[in-house]
Amino acid sequence: MFEYIKKKIEKNPSPEKFLNLFHCLNELGDSSLMEQIQNYVTAGTVNKVKLSSSQWSALIFVLLTSEQEMNVFKLKDFVGSQIKADEVLLKLLPVVKAYRSAQLNSCGVTDECCVALASVLTSNPSQLRELNVSGNKLGNSGVKMFSSGLENPHCKLEKLWLRYCEITDEGCAALASALRSNPSHLRELDLSWNKLGDSGLKHLCEGLKDPQCKLEKLSLSSCDVTDEGCVALASVMKPNPSHLRELNLSWNKLRDPGIKLLSTGLENPQCQLEKLWLSDCSVTYHGCAALASALRSNPSHLRELDLTKNQLTDSGVKLLDLYTLKFHIPYGIFS
Structure with a gap:
């Protein structure tokens, strides 16, 4: 199931669809992709890494679901x-x-x-x-x-x-x-x-x-x-x-x-x-x-x-x- 959802994410669907797919992964207990991206964001190294299509989707998910207020x-x-x-x-x-x-x-x-x-x-x-x-x-x-x-x-x-x-x-x-x-x-x-x-x-x-x-x-x-x-x-x-x-x-x-x-x-x-x-x-x-x-x-x-x-x-x-x-x-x- 995990791999099936990740393959769907790799196809770069619309933002609404991949957000739902990431929520599904979270519900199923697989947060590995989000944790990897969160580590990049926290360390300030996102701009030093060549991200895959699914990682870009994960980055959007992480940024949109962050607990921090979306100011700047x-x-x-x-x-x-x-x-x-x-x-x-x-x-x-x-x-x-x-x-x-x-x-x-x-x-x-x-x-x-x-x-x-x-x-x-x-x-x-x-x-x-x-x-x-x-x-x-x-x-x-x-x-x-x-x-x-x-x-x-x-x-x-x-x-x-x-x-x-x-x-x-x-x-x-x-x-x-x-x-x-x-x-x-x-x-x-x-x-x-x-x-x-x-x-x-x-x-x-x-x-x-x-x-x-x-x-x-x-x-x-x-x-x-x-x-x-x-x-x-x-x-x-x-x-x-x-x-x-x-x-x-x-x-x-x-x-x-x-x-x-x-x-x-x-x-x-x-x-x-x-x-x-x-x-x-x-x-x-x-x-x-x-x-x-x-x-x-x-x-x-x-x-x-x-x-x-x-x-x-x-x-x-x-x-x-x-x-x-x-x-x-x-x-x-x-x-």
Whole structure:
């Protein structure tokens, strides 16, 4: 009987079927395969072993029936020289669906897996609320496929990290479309270190301006944004209600004209922004003057402002009137 069940498992049936088969083995008192895999998991050596089809099934069973709370799935724990990230991810999709957070960053995942990821987002029910795919070469093609999952009403994803994913304005257009189709769940989006440019930012802002969009945190560090893109960003701060609370624009060449445009959004009474990062944005005294004016017009929300690595001068710092404005200044903020 044991061998018959194990042969059935080797045929790689659907997850529902092999889970039932493993339960049968447990009931019959044969847990040898599960114990072997559990030892690999405990020792952290799963990524060093070439697993057979039945062992992969056993791994899924062990992970899904673990007594530990299913909070964070880390793909790196299972990727090694024996098998590529894409293949591992495809095998472990049933596990990814069951976890609240999936950390797939810097594992070598490609656009080939993005259709599968989209299926995870659209599965009902899916427990996934946080997804980190940063540092993978998804490109625009991958983001487009992935966005088809984001726009599905069943998708409940709240946090999405896409840093260093080789995304341009074309990928931003797909993300913006997804945000418009399903705007009510995503709370945090990180697109830092991609080549979005002003055109990509404009696409994105069209999605963010949707009245139902609940995005609170947006990171766009080093995204080739200039003063031209600041017009679109300022418009995102003005809707009533505005949900955006944290905005990171560091390492973009906004310069003083960009800061002046951004300040038109900050001074709007509907702006609820609490944290703003503008490190290394080529800001000078004139940009400080615009920020100071905006903060005087709408002083009640901003708590943290980062202006490190800019050419503010003492005069620019004084303009911000730090002793009367009620926001937190991190150490070395004007260095």
